[in-house]
Amino acid sequence: MTSTYVQRAVIPMILSTDQEAITMAVESLASDLPEQLRIAVIENTLHLEKLYLSETLLPEVGQTVSVQSEPESFTFDEQGNLTFFT
Secondary structure, three states, X not given: OOOOOHHHHOOXXXXXXXXXXXXXXXXXXXXXXXXXXXXEEEOOOOOOOOEEXXXXXXXXXXXXXXXXXXXXXXXXXXXXXXXXXX
């Protein structure tokens, strides 16, 4: 990636693994404070029973969600795929 302004390309980025995709997405935002990004990880938007939200997003959803676990970092398997939904 040569620029953090990826919207100009109007072509979706295709990466080999979840880990590469998440890393590239965060880098494309060029944030000085990546720990303050508001991130949602949703396996399937047709089934929203389980999703992962960053701590910074929780105040915005308020009582509309039930927190089921303590905060945890992204975890990936040996192939670089998210392990949240496995």
